[in-house]
Every structure is written in C-alpha cells, then in structure tokens.
Amino acid sequence: MKTPTHPPGHNVVRMHISEASGAVEACRLLVRHHDEQIALCRRLEDLADQLPDVVDTQSCLRLAKQINAMIRTAHEHEERTLFPMLLAAHDDDERLGATIERLRYEHWEDESYADEVSDGLERFVTDRASSNPETLAYMLRGFFEGLRRHIAFEREYILPLLTSESPQ
Numbered sequence: 001m002k003t004p005t006h007p008p009g010h011n012v013v014r015m016h017i018s019e020a021s022g023a024v025e026a027c028r029l030l031v032r033h034h035d036e037q038i039a040l041c042r043r044l045e046d047l048a049d050q051l052p053d054v055v056d057t058q059s060c061l062r063l064a065k066q067i068n069a070m071i072r073t074a075h076e077h078e079e080r081t082l083f084p085m086l087l088a089a090h091d092d093d094e095r096l097g098a099t100i101e102r103l104r105y106e107h108w109e110d111e112s113y114a115d116e117v118s119d120g121l122e123r124f125v126t127d128r129a130s131s132n133p134e135t136l137a138y139m140l141r142g143f144f145e146g147l148r149r150h151i152a153f154e155r156e157y158i159l160p161l162l163t164s165e166s167p168q
C-alpha cells in the first residue's frame with residue numbers, strides 16, 4: 001500500500017496563541033481588568049459631573065484608595081504576562097514591538113495620573129478649603145478619557161492578537 005505523501009509541514013499542528021499554556025487565563029484576566037477599569041471610569045465620570053456638590057464623600061474616599069491598586073494590578077498583568085506572551089508568539093512583527101512600547105509608556109503616564117487623581121480626591125474630602133473642584137473635575141476627565149482610549153485600543157488591537165494564529 002502506497003504511503004500518501006503530504007506537502008512539507010502538513011503534519012505540523014499550527015498552534016493558536018489562545019491554545020498556548022496560560023493564554024486563555026491571561027486573556028480572561030485582561031478582559032476582567034478592563035471591565036473593572038471601565039466601571040471605575042464611569043464612577044469617576046459621575047463624580048466629575050457632581051462636583052463641587054458631592055454628597056457621598058465616603059464613597060469618594062474609597063474611590064481614591066482603589067484607583068492606584070486597580071490600575072497597577074492591571075498593568076502588572078499586562079506587562080509581566082500578556083505582553084511577553086504576545087511578543088513571543090508574534091516575534092517577527094516589528095510594529096507590535098513598537099505598539100507595546102507605546103502601551104507601556106501609557107501605563108506609566110496613567111499610573112502618575114492615578115496618583116494625582118487619588119491625592120486630589122482625598123484632598124477634596126479631607127481639606128476642601130485647599131481643593132479646587134474645577135481643577136479636580138478637569139483632572140478626573142483627563143484621566144478617565146485617557147484610560148478609556150487605552151482600553152479601547154487594547155480591546156481592538158491586543159485582544160484579536162491573542163486569538164490569532166501564531167506564526168510557525
């Protein structure tokens with residue numbers, strides 16, 4: 001019986017990055033972090049709309065305390081797990097390298113901004129005389145608008161790469 005011949009590479013099972021070890025969980029975690037940050041943006045927008053007449057100052061303080069941890073946890077996951085995974089799977093894509101550098105820079109900017117927003121919210125509650133609500137509202141809008149743009153880009157560009165076929 002004649003052994004069937006196949007073109008070179010026929011028996012190579014092409015892997016999707018989504019099938020790689022840990023990739024599914026990494027992807028799931030990215031989406032969860034995005035959802036948490038989108039909810040945070042909504043709360044910050046509500047707050048900016050209320051200023052200077054914020055009634056629930058305790059919730060304002062809680063928000064101030066949550067921002068940094070939430071942002072840094074999300075960034076840590078992307079930078080330590082997700083980006084290296086993507087770069088390894090798409091190592092011939094020079095544009096991806098440049099894009100990830102830009103995303104890392106935006107993370108750094110957002111973390112600095114998160115510190116300022118957090119301080120601003122805390123000052124508004126604990127030392128209102130020294131707080132300028134207009135400046136705070138402007139700061140909040142700058143922060144959540146930038147964060148929303150960053151998340152929208154990652155959802156549009158990074159998430160599809162996690163489910164695309166990796167080059168062999």
Ligand SMILES: [Fe+2]
Pocket residue numbers: 075078103107150154
């Ligand atoms: Fe990010």
